[in-house]
Amino acid sequence: MGGERTLRIWRGDASGGQFVSYRTPVEEGMVVLDAILRIQAEQANDLAVRWNCKAGKCGSCSMEIEGRPRLACMTRLNLYPPEAAITVQPLKAFPVIKDLVTDVSWNYEQNRRIPPFQPGARDPDGQYRMAQCDVDRVQEFRKCIECFLCQDVCHILRDRERKDAFVGPRFMVRLASLEMHPLDVADRLPLIKEAFGVGLCNITRCCTEVCPEHIQITDNAIIPLKERVVDRYYDPIQRLLGWLRGRRGGTARKLPMSQGPASAPA
Amino acid sequence: MSIAPLPRLGGHSTEPLGTARADRWWVGPLFTAAGLSGFVVYATWAALQGAHYYAEPYLSPFYSPVLFTSGELASGNAPLAHAWFGQWPSWWPGWLPLSPALLILPFPAAFRFTCYYYRKAYYRSFAGSPPACAVSPLMAGRRPYRGESSLLLFQNLHRYALYFALIFVVILYYDAFRAFFYHRPDGSWQFGAGVGTLVLLTNATLLAGYTFGCHSLRHLVGGRLDCLSCDGRPTPRFRLWRLASWFNGRHMLWAWVSLFWVAFSDLYVRLVSMGWITDLNTWN
Numbered sequence: 001m002g003g004e005r006t007l008r009i010w011r012g013d014a015s016g017g018q019f020v021s022y023r024t025p026v027e028e029g030m031v032v033l034d035a036i037l038r039i040q041a042e043q044a045n046d047l048a049v050r051w052n053c054k055a056g057k058c059g060s061c062s063m064e065i066e067g068r069p070r071l072a073c074m075t076r077l078n079l080y081p082p083e084a085a086i087t088v089q090p091l092k093a094f095p096v097i098k099d100l101v102t103d104v105s106w107n108y109e110q111n112r113r114i115p116p117f118q119p120g121a122r123d124p125d126g127q128y129r130m131a132q133c134d135v136d137r138v139q140e141f142r143k144c145i146e147c148f149l150c151q152d153v154c155h156i157l158r159d160r161e162r163k164d165a166f167v168g169p170r171f172m173v174r175l176a177s178l179e180m181h182p183l184d185v186a187d188r189l190p191l192i193k194e195a196f197g198v199g200l201c202n203i204t205r206c207c208t209e210v211c212p213e214h215i216q217i218t219d220n221a222i223i224p225l226k227e228r229v230v231d232r233y234y235d236p237i238q239r240l241l242g243w244l245r246g247r248r249g250g251t252a253r254k255l256p257m258s259q260g261p262a263s264a265p266a
Numbered sequence: 267m268s269i270a271p272l273p274r275l276g277g278h279s280t281e282p283l284g285t286a287r288a289d290r291w292w293v294g295p296l297f298t299a300a301g302l303s304g305f306v307v308y309a310t311w312a313a314l315q316g317a318h319y320y321a322e323p324y325l326s327p328f329y330s331p332v333l334f335t336s337g338e339l340a341s342g343n344a345p346l347a348h349a350w351f352g353q354w355p356s357w358w359p360g361w362l363p364l365s366p367a368l369l370i371l372p373f374p375a376a377f378r379f380t381c382y383y384y385r386k387a388y389y390r391s392f393a394g395s396p397p398a399c400a401v402s403p404l405m406a407g408r409r410p411y412r413g414e415s416s417l418l419l420f421q422n423l424h425r426y427a428l429y430f431a432l433i434f435v436v437i438l439y440y441d442a443f444r445a446f447f448y449h450r451p452d453g454s455w456q457f458g459a460g461v462g463t464l465v466l467l468t469n470a471t472l473l474a475g476y477t478f479g480c481h482s483l484r485h486l487v488g489g490r491l492d493c494l495s496c497d498g499r500p501t502p503r504f505r506l507w508r509l510a511s512w513f514n515g516r517h518m519l520w521a522w523v524s525l526f527w528v529a530f531s532d533l534y535v536r537l538v539s540m541g542w543i544t545d546l547n548t549w550n
Contacts, residue, residue, distance in 0.1 A: 224481075
């Protein structure tokens with residue numbers, strides 16, 4: 001590859017904007033972020049774009065490329081036909097600050113609402129112990145780079161305007177990592193059902209499709225949380241079994257939590 | 267440099283089905299809708315026939331288990347000995363066809379309808395909610411969106427449909443086992459196998475694969491625990507959870523292949539029963 005490519009970039013701020021087309025020289029192996037930075041350097045010094053590691057690990061350069069939420073640093077130009085312009089837009093689910101930069105602070109507010117990791121009692125020797133096979137499941141969730149592509153593609157946040165009722169896939173992942181943790185004893189299920197709105201998710205899996213870390217958000221985080229909510233609130237047999245287990249003292253009861261600013265996010 | 271004004275902040279469309287995607291995003295939902303519609307139309311037609319669902323020793327999976335039968339072998343009904351409760355009861359409504367499938371199909375239908383994979387499939391392809399990723403939903407903004415927390419709350423009963431599905435796996439394997447034994451007119455049994463035996467055995471296996479990958483099953487066998495082993499030594503529940511997770515990772519594949527094959531199994535038995543095709547087997 002070589003020659004030139006056209007990028008059709010949305011330029012503007014909270015007061016409005018428009019698409020502006022730029023033609024820029026490209027070389028083999030370039031990604032969309034390279035082309036944007038070249039345009040910024042050579043043609044539009046005031047073009048706002050958030051980026052950092054250029055290695056797909058910081059989650060900063062999230063934007064929409066040809067209509068799909070993507071990391072610009074991980075999207076090669078040769079994915080697209082050479083003659084066609086590549087459309088680049090800011091994330092749809094969050095307010096635009098300028099050009100390709102959006103205000104994602106709503107996500108950090110949601111993070112603070114989640115009751116943090118709360119371990120139970122230590123072993124008699126003062127240690128905490130857990131088996132690797134028990135934490136394998138939650139370690140998948142630790143791969144999250146908080147790029148918020150899943151939040152952007154979720155139609156509940158993106159198109160339905162229900163940020164008031166649903167925290168989004170990223171925080172379902174965090175909730176799952178806490179709820180499934182073998183040492184955690186906090187009970188977040190009432191919050192997951194009501195305040196965080198797991199019932200709003202209709203599992204169309206777009207969050208999983210766009211995740212650059214290939215976290216199985218729907219299968220491994222959201223659906224297991226939905227099933228735990230069913231155990232607690234909708235399944236009479238499980239409720240009965242849970243009550244019997246509680247009477248026998250077979251299962252440690254989790255500590256109830258209230259929603260509110262957490263002291264230290266895990 | 268050229269400038270093209272657009273009305274929407276960020277340049278995003280808010281129209282139904284609006285998107286900046288230039289790929290053929292509609293192909294997936296279209297094929298899904300066509301596949302599911304085709305199956306529903308065929309299954310409904312087959313269930314209403316009430317005939318040609320049995321060709322010794324094969325029983326169509328749509329009609330298994332046979333609860334009642336007329337015993338008219340000439341029209342492809344199961345023999346009386348095959349029915350759990352014998353002849354059709356007098357209380358059966360006259361306006362309903364005498365079809366055992368009408369008593370059976372609601373259970374697998376409920377299992378598939380509430381299945382987490384099929385929910386994705388039909389929310390996308392029939393409800394357009396959304397039709398594809400980063401494509402505006404068909405009916406966004408008309409009323410407050412509640413997802414599965416209101417009208418669709420019944421989806422939470424998927425595990426109860428699963429319990430029935432597990433029973434059906436056993437029954438279908440029994441049917442496949444029974445398909446190895448030809449019942450001769452003189453009352454004797456002859457061991458053997460035919461193409462129909464393989465069809466029914468494959469059908470039971472594919473349905474088992476689909477059922478074992480169920481998200482609810484994966485949860486119930488171990489996923490609901492925070493501590494699957496606790497001391498690092500894999501427990502039977504941990505092994506079961508790992509197995510269910512393996513099937514679960516391929517749930518969509520099992521769902522489609524088993525859906526196609528169960529309809530094909532019915533069609534195969536039907537065509538053999540009607541005499542349209544000859545079953546290759548070791549009996550004749």
